[in-house]
Amino acid sequence: xxxxLFSPTSLGNLxxxxxxxxxxxxxxxxxxxxxxxxxxxxxxRHRATAGLIISESAPVSQQGVGYPNTPGIFTPQQTAGxxxxxxxxxxxxxxxxxxxxxxxxxxxxxxxxxxxLPVAPxxxxxxxxxxxxxxxxxxxxxxxxxxxEIADVVEQFRHAAENARNAGFDGVEVHGANGYLIDQFxxxxxxxxxxxxxxxxxxxxxxxxxxxxxxxxxxxxxxxxLKLSPxxxxxxxxxxxxxxxxxxxxxxxxxxxxxxxxxxxxxxxxSGYIEDAPKSMDYGKLRALFQGAYIANNGYSxxxxxxxxxxxxxxxxxxxxxxxxxxxxxxxxxxxxxxNTIDKSTFYMGGETxxxxxxxxxxxxxxxx
Numbered sequence: 286x287x288x289x290l291f292s293p294t295s296l297g298n299l300x301x302x303x304x305x306x307x308x309x310x311x312x313x314x315x316x317x318x319x320x321x322x323x324x325x326x327x328x329x330r331h332r333a334t335a336g337l338i339i340s341e342s343a344p345v346s347q348q349g350v351g352y353p354n355t356p357g358i359f360t361p362q363q364t365a366g367x368x369x370x371x372x373x374x375x376x377x378x379x380x381x382x383x384x385x386x387x388x389x390x391x392x393x394x395x396x397x398x399x400x401x402l403p404v405a406p407x408x409x410x411x412x413x414x415x416x417x418x419x420x421x422x423x424x425x426x427x428x429x430x431x432x433x434e435i436a437d438v439v440e441q442f443r444h445a446a447e448n449a450r451n452a453g454f455d456g457v458e459v460h461g462a463n464g465y466l467i468d469q470f471x472x473x474x475x476x477x478x479x480x481x482x483x484x485x486x487x488x489x490x491x492x493x494x495x496x497x498x499x500x501x502x503x504x505x506x507x508x509x510x511l512k513l514s515p516x517x518x519x520x521x522x523x524x525x526x527x528x529x530x531x532x533x534x535x536x537x538x539x540x541x542x543x544x545x546x547x548x549x550x551x552x553x554x555x556s557g558y559i560e561d562a563p564k565s566m567d568y569g570k571l572r573a574l575f576q577g578a579y580i581a582n583n584g585y586s587x588x589x590x591x592x593x594x595x596x597x598x599x600x601x602x603x604x605x606x607x608x609x610x611x612x613x614x615x616x617x618x619x620x621x622x623x624x625n626t627i628d629k630s631t632f633y634m635g636g637e638t639x640x641x642x643x644x645x646x647x648x649x650x651x652x653x654x
Contacts, residue, residue, distance in 0.1 A: 288594050290587070291619055294336070294601065296544040296578055297507025299455055301336040301380060301601075304594055305615055306547075306580055308603035309339045309384040309458070309512075311355055313633045314640060319344065319357035321366030326373045327641050331612035333379025336601065339458050339510075339547070342386035342465075343367075345445035348404060348438075349466070350396040351388025353418040354635065358383060358445045358452070367452035375453070382456040382510060383449040385442055385500070389466030390427035390475075391520050393417050402428040404438075406470045406492075407477040411521040416633075432480050435492060438466070443499035456508030459496055462549050464520025467493050468513075471534060474523030486533045493534070497541065506542035510580075514549035516566050528566050535574045545578040546571070547603065553583070569598065587618045613645045622646045 288294070291303045316322045329338060343358040344350045350357065357363045367383070374381050390405035393415035397403060405427035414421040430438065442459070449457050461467040469475040470492040476483045482491050493511075500509055515524070515531040524530055535546065550568050572579045581590075581599035590602035608614050610627040617624055631639020 290591055290594055290602065291615075292594075294578070296337070296456070297505070299380060299508070299544075302334075302378075303336040303615060304601040305336050305590075305618070306582075306601050306603040307332050307335040307338040307608040308582055308605040309341050309460075310605050310609055311341045311352060312609075312640060313352060313354040313635060315354045315356035316366075318360070318362060319350070319355060320360075320362050321356045321370050323369075324637065324641060325356065325366075326370050329370050329379075329381065330373040330377055331641070331645075332608055332614070333374045333377035334613065334615040335379065335608065336615075338374065338379060338381040339603070340367075340370075340381060340383045340454075342384050342460055343445065343449075345385050345387050346438075346441040347396075347398050348401075349387035349389075349392075349441065351386075351392040351403075351465070352396075352416050358385065358448045359441070364448040364452050367449070367454070371453035380455045382458050382508075383445075383452070383454045384458040384460050384512070385445050385449070386460040387438065387441065387466040389469045390424070391415070391464055392427075393422055394425060395419065395422070402426070404428050404430045404434075405466070405475070406430060406483065407475060409475055409477065411464075413521060429478075432482065435482065435495070439492070439495045439499050442496045443503060446500040446503040450503055456504055456510065456544060457500060458510040458512055458547060459493075459500060460512055461493055462512040462514035462547075463517055463553075464514075464522040467496065468522060471513075471530070472522055472524040472527075473530070474525070486530045487537075489530075490534050490537060494537070497538065497543075501541075507544045507577075509543050510545040510547055511538065511543055512547040512549065515571075517549055517552045519553050528570070531566075532570055532574060535571045539574050539576050543577050545580050545601070546575045547580040547582060548572075550581060550583040572598065609640075610643050612643060617646055620646075 392403035410426040582603035
């Protein structure tokens with residue numbers, strides 16, 4: 286049977302109306318204390334026609350925060366805020382997973398309790414600048430996590446998954462991509478440890494495996510997804526052999542029964558994923574190794590996405606900026622309607638502008654939750 290973007294599909298026992306995924310997009314619209322705002326309630330409700338929404342990155346602890354005004358998922362107040370978001374999405378028949386994130390070294394002391402240094406697998410300073418409430422500041426050299434501390438970080442993910450369940454999310458996505466803490470452990474450019482969490486790829490993936498174990502005590506495997514970005518250099522990342530190493534990673538988690546594998550194909554620049562970015566990896570091999578659904582992500586147009594679905598190269602396709610600028614993207618793609626123009630200058634400026642003011646193709650807005 287030939288499928289297209291608008292064919293229904295399933296993740297375990299979760300029935301999705303189409304194969305269009307709203308990609309996770311941090312937009313710094315949370316309130317003080319990392320509490321999801323009313324702006325976010327409206328933003329996600331308007332986009333609930335996506336087959337699946339993956340939330341913007343939700344830090345699993347204060348230690349995991351890397352940007353200002355990002356919505357956490359580690360306090361009761363944050364959990365209550367996410368519940369308001371989820372009630373709104375459900376009112377429109379939508380489905381949503383929470384993306385669980387720990388920024389690791391891509392943080393800054395201004396985000397940490399008592400101005401502490403960010404933590405990382407190894408004390409390697411990333412090039413570039415951290416985004417803080419006071420503007421951009423140079424990254425600082427992180428503190429290497431002691432082996433005895435890693436269990437506490439794993440527990441942060443488990444606790445966040447528990448909060449996500451209490452907030453009504455359909456599932457969770459473990460953020461193992463884009464240069465954040467799990468990715469820092471996975472890649473040999475950032476993991477120089479010589480203990481049980483560093484060295485060969487089996488040791489470097491131990492932290493990921495422990496996080497998955499912990500999260501899967503809260504959600505069944507079919508309601509857990511994993512995001513990876515094998516060749517993404519964003520956040521000063523590198524790996525000596527991404528094809529070899531990420532084939533080993535995917536093979537190692539392939540029999541866990543995870544709901545999906547979400548792959549950021551190729552690399553990205555500081556403004557987001559690049560349409561038709563050159564790829565140095567064979568992602569088909571990762572897709573063939575994995576037993577669950579494969580979500581492709583990286584600047585896909587409607588035509589590229591249709592081709593990937595019809596050829597079987599992907600089960601679902603994630604769209605980022607197109608969903609930001611077009612709350613009714615599913616309808617626009619299905620009916621061949623023109624898209625709104627994306628204004629990148631408003632991505633992180635806060636407020637309604639560039640967030641909830643993109644028009645629908647008609648005046649018919651989703652009803653309030």
